[in-house]
Amino acid sequence: MNLADALLLTDKLDAYSIQQIRNQFITCTTRIKELIKPQAEDIQIAFKILRYLYIHQKNIEPIRTITSQYGYRYPILEPFFDSQDHSLLNTLEFLESHNLLLSKEIEKSYQCNSCESAFLNFQETCSHCQSSNLKMNELIHHFYCAYVDNKDAFLQGNGEMVCPKCEKTLKHIGADYDKPSIVYHCNDCHHDFQDAQITTTCYNCHSKSVPDDLVHRKIKSFELSALSKHAALYGLENMLQAVVKEVFNAVDFSTFDRFVHIESARIHRYQVSNSCLFKIEISDLESLYLELGEKAKGFFIELTQLIKIRLRSSDLVSASNESTIVGLLIETPEQNSKIVMERLLNDVDQLLKSSINFHVPISSKLQPITKSIDANELMGLLL
Amino acid sequence: MELLNDALNFISRLSLFEIIVTFWYFFFVDSLRYIVINGIGLIKYFIDSYRLKDRKVLARQQLFMESPLVSVLVPGKNEGKNLYKLARSLKKQSYKNLELIVVDDGSNDDTPTIARHLLKRGLITNFFRNEQRGGKASAANLALRFCKGKFVVHLDADTLARNDALEKMLIHFYLDDNIAAVGGDVRVNNLQASVCASLQSLEYIKTITTARTIASAFGILRIISGAFGAFRTDALNRVKGWDVGPGLDGDITIRFRKLGYKVVHEPNAICYTNVPVKFTKLAKQRFRWDRSLVRFRLRRHRDLLNIFNRNFSFLNFITIMENVVFNFAMNIKWWVYFFYIVVFHTDSLHIILLVNYVLYLISNVLQYIYALLILGDTIKKEELQISLLLVLMPLYSTFLMRPVRTYAHMMELIHKVSYFDAWNPWKVSQKQLYSKKNTQKNMIFGQKRD
Numbered sequence: 001m002n003l004a005d006a007l008l009l010t011d012k013l014d015a016y017s018i019q020q021i022r023n024q025f026i027t028c029t030t031r032i033k034e035l036i037k038p039q040a041e042d043i044q045i046a047f048k049i050l051r052y053l054y055i056h057q058k059n060i061e062p063i064r065t066i067t068s069q070y071g072y073r074y075p076i077l078e079p080f081f082d083s084q085d086h087s088l089l090n091t092l093e094f095l096e097s098h099n100l101l102l103s104k105e106i107e108k109s110y111q112c113n114s115c116e117s118a119f120l121n122f123q124e125t126c127s128h129c130q131s132s133n134l135k136m137n138e139l140i141h142h143f144y145c146a147y148v149d150n151k152d153a154f155l156q157g158n159g160e161m162v163c164p165k166c167e168k169t170l171k172h173i174g175a176d177y178d179k180p181s182i183v184y185h186c187n188d189c190h191h192d193f194q195d196a197q198i199t200t201t202c203y204n205c206h207s208k209s210v211p212d213d214l215v216h217r218k219i220k221s222f223e224l225s226a227l228s229k230h231a232a233l234y235g236l237e238n239m240l241q242a243v244v245k246e247v248f249n250a251v252d253f254s255t256f257d258r259f260v261h262i263e264s265a266r267i268h269r270y271q272v273s274n275s276c277l278f279k280i281e282i283s284d285l286e287s288l289y290l291e292l293g294e295k296a297k298g299f300f301i302e303l304t305q306l307i308k309i310r311l312r313s314s315d316l317v318s319a320s321n322e323s324t325i326v327g328l329l330i331e332t333p334e335q336n337s338k339i340v341m342e343r344l345l346n347d348v349d350q351l352l353k354s355s356i357n358f359h360v361p362i363s364s365k366l367q368p369i370t371k372s373i374d375a376n377e378l379m380g381l382l383l
Numbered sequence: 384m385e386l387l388n389d390a391l392n393f394i395s396r397l398s399l400f401e402i403i404v405t406f407w408y409f410f411f412v413d414s415l416r417y418i419v420i421n422g423i424g425l426i427k428y429f430i431d432s433y434r435l436k437d438r439k440v441l442a443r444q445q446l447f448m449e450s451p452l453v454s455v456l457v458p459g460k461n462e463g464k465n466l467y468k469l470a471r472s473l474k475k476q477s478y479k480n481l482e483l484i485v486v487d488d489g490s491n492d493d494t495p496t497i498a499r500h501l502l503k504r505g506l507i508t509n510f511f512r513n514e515q516r517g518g519k520a521s522a523a524n525l526a527l528r529f530c531k532g533k534f535v536v537h538l539d540a541d542t543l544a545r546n547d548a549l550e551k552m553l554i555h556f557y558l559d560d561n562i563a564a565v566g567g568d569v570r571v572n573n574l575q576a577s578v579c580a581s582l583q584s585l586e587y588i589k590t591i592t593t594a595r596t597i598a599s600a601f602g603i604l605r606i607i608s609g610a611f612g613a614f615r616t617d618a619l620n621r622v623k624g625w626d627v628g629p630g631l632d633g634d635i636t637i638r639f640r641k642l643g644y645k646v647v648h649e650p651n652a653i654c655y656t657n658v659p660v661k662f663t664k665l666a667k668q669r670f671r672w673d674r675s676l677v678r679f680r681l682r683r684h685r686d687l688l689n690i691f692n693r694n695f696s697f698l699n700f701i702t703i704m705e706n707v708v709f710n711f712a713m714n715i716k717w718w719v720y721f722f723y724i725v726v727f728h729t730d731s732l733h734i735i736l737l738v739n740y741v742l743y744l745i746s747n748v749l750q751y752i753y754a755l756l757i758l759g760d761t762i763k764k765e766e767l768q769i770s771l772l773l774v775l776m777p778l779y780s781t782f783l784m785r786p787v788r789t790y791a792h793m794m795e796l797i798h799k800v801s802y803f804d805a806w807n808p809w810k811v812s813q814k815q816l817y818s819k820k821n822t823q824k825n826m827i828f829g830q831k832r833d
């Protein structure tokens with residue numbers, strides 16, 4: 001039921017509701033069409049979950065239940081996992097730590113520190129002997145004579161309260177008496193105290209503990225982040241390629257490789273080298289994602305746009321993998337290419353300084369195409 | 384010098400009768416009370432002490448043999464800062480079987496945190512907190528309700544008891560089965576902080592050490608210090624604890640006496656307390672204290688003065704009368720005397736005042752000597768050093784204490800201000816006021832109670 005996109009109720013089989021359900025399915029299938037074919041490393045549960053959530057536009061909500069020892073479940077995710085072990089929670093943790101899910105704390109839960117069961121019995125116990133055989137007494141303070149005692153001492157058979165000291169009848173709380181505090185009496189060791197010690201007993205493994213020693217877990221709901229929407233569309237690792245493609249209307253890498261071969265062959269033929277290959281690589285993509293979260297895409301777009309400004313329309317650009325942009329500067333001698341690259345890197349530097357506040361390690365490389373090196377070797381040298 | 388000559392001339396010209404007429408207040412009021420009566424009391428105290436010497440040794444043995452649990456009750460507001468020092472000092476008492484019960488009466492500082500910490504460390508036996516302030520009496524009663532000792536020692540958090548003080552008080556319960564309460568001697572700790580504090584130290588020695596020891600010897604002690612007193616728990620439970628203050632310490636003493644118990648003062652059970660360092664603070668404190676005289680002695684316990692009462696006791700009658708006569712009526716007479724001098728001896732006013740000063744100085748020195756006899760070897764070096772300030776004592780009494788006292792008595796009688804005492808929370812004061820069946824309440828509040 002939780003996985004359903006829509007409900008078709010047998011007693012409401014009218015045209016309108018059927019149309020509604022149809023629309024729901026159509027939007028789902030359009031989203032499915034947007035998706036690229038997953039690459040091998042993306043075929044894992046985490047990626048599946050993101051795609052599922054994206055297609056069906058769902059959030060992950062916990063529900064309280066006694067059918068799980070944790071005290072809550074995420075029914076929407078359960079079909080992805082075989083057993084009721086920790087893997088579901090671990091996957092959520094992984095996705096959240098990679099900024100692929102945004103979490104919202106729903107409540108805090110105390111769980112047993114030996115079995116993580118949420119089913120605990122909280123009891124007030126005696127601070128002297130740990131007995132839970134306590135009597136809770138409300139204190140009464142009679143303003144007129146300053147007498148203080150347990151409520152029982154004031155209470156008469158007829159429900160009236162009479163002060164044992166001055167024998168006046170108590171009338172209104174706040175007017176002639178008040179209840180300044182509560183005092184516990186231990187029926188076992190006869191200790192009287194205000195601050196009862198709270199002891200917990202686990203219903204699952206029967207271990208005893210105190211609240212401070214329990215596992216404090218935050219129960220959260222999750223929703224997709226902007227980053228994860230793209231991860232769902234392009235795979236966990238392919239955002240840069242997608243952006244490059246979008247901005248440059250660029251060729252994919254195999255096409256680029258073919259062009260390099262053609263250019264290399266042309267140079268062999270005419271014996272004049274006037275073209276250069278370049279590479280710009282982001283060394284630590286992982287931390288970039290972590291730092292920027294959903295802003296990563298914006299950063300990629302700005303980065304590729306900067307590159308686009310410095311290049312001529314005849315130049316060729318592609319992304320060789322998730323963190324590397326490669327380009328072919330046609331009819332640009334090495335000297336000129338160097339200047340272009342210097343300016344480009346300067347621009348990137350400016351961008352980093354002005355828009356994001358942390359250091360992104362970016363490396364670059366320039367490789368002139370010469371007649372002495374064949375195309376495969378060239379690509380090897382470049383990458 | 385010239386003034387002194389004038390004074391001598393003035394006196395030599397007067398007959399004995401005239402001298403007595405001119406200085407009657409001194410001769411018939413103060414010298415009678417403080418020199419003659421106190422002198423007799425002092426002799427009685429020493430005779431009693433001598434007679435009880437052997438029995439005291441026995442009583443001490445009995446106390447330590449039985450070694451009953453003694454509950455030290457410390458009610459108060461915002462006293463957290465004093466608790467550690469207090470708990471540590473109790474550990475040093477020669478009498479060891481103690482439990483320390485702290486009641487936090489609606490503190491708004493970190494007192495609960497400190498107290499709970501000390502409770503965990505075992506420095507406090509039990510801790511209770513009223514979220515809403517209920518007044519000192521109710522806090523003490525709460526502690527009394529949950530204490531387990533055979534005897535109770537009521538102690539202010541900011542006082543420090545000498546290591547043998549508890550023992551010295553508790554012995555009395557083994558001397559006489561009829562004793563329900565023993566007052567400890569309160570002395571000034573910060574006596575070197577200012578002239579004001581030093582003068583109070585001299586005053587405490589006079590009004591607590593000497594006066595209460597002698598009152599105790601005569602069997603007419605009327606007050607056990609709230610700051611430091613020991614009680615039989617059964618007797619406290621019989622009177623169902625303390626009543627609403629101010630002056631709750633005096634009040635409970637009188638209630639014991641009404642039940643036929645004896646109350647005594649033990650000058651050798653000493654605790655030290657800090658007093659106001661500034662005269663303005665001191666005046667405010669005394670204003671508060673002095674009002675309780677009218678309130679408790681005159682109003683609440685006036686039945687003790689009724690000689691037709693079934694439970695009439697002559698000693699109780701004297702206890703109240705002594706206080707009423709010397710503190711209240713004589714205070715009025717002093718003002719009568721003062722105006723009499725001003726009106727009828729205008730010319731020689733300065734001389735008469737000077738002679739009075741000298742007479743009162745002599746009286747103070749004599750009383751100080753009495754005090755030294757009682758204090759014995761418990762007197763501290765600092766307490767001896769400030770004895771030179773005795774020359775200021777007549778001025779301190781006349782120009783500070785007497786106006787404050789007179790003003791307080793007048794205010795209490797006219798406006799019943801002590802029901803608005805900041806020391807009691809509003810709800811308690813209001814209750815007290817309403818419970819008096821008079822019409823004044825409507826004048827004060829301008830409204831009727833439902």
Ligand SMILES: [Zn+2]
Pocket residue numbers: 142144145146147163164165166167168
């Ligand atoms: Zn009452």
Ligand SMILES: [Zn+2]
Pocket residue numbers: 126127128129130131186187188189190191
């Ligand atoms: Zn217990």
Ligand SMILES: [Zn+2]
Pocket residue numbers: 112113114115116117202203204205206207
């Ligand atoms: Zn467990």
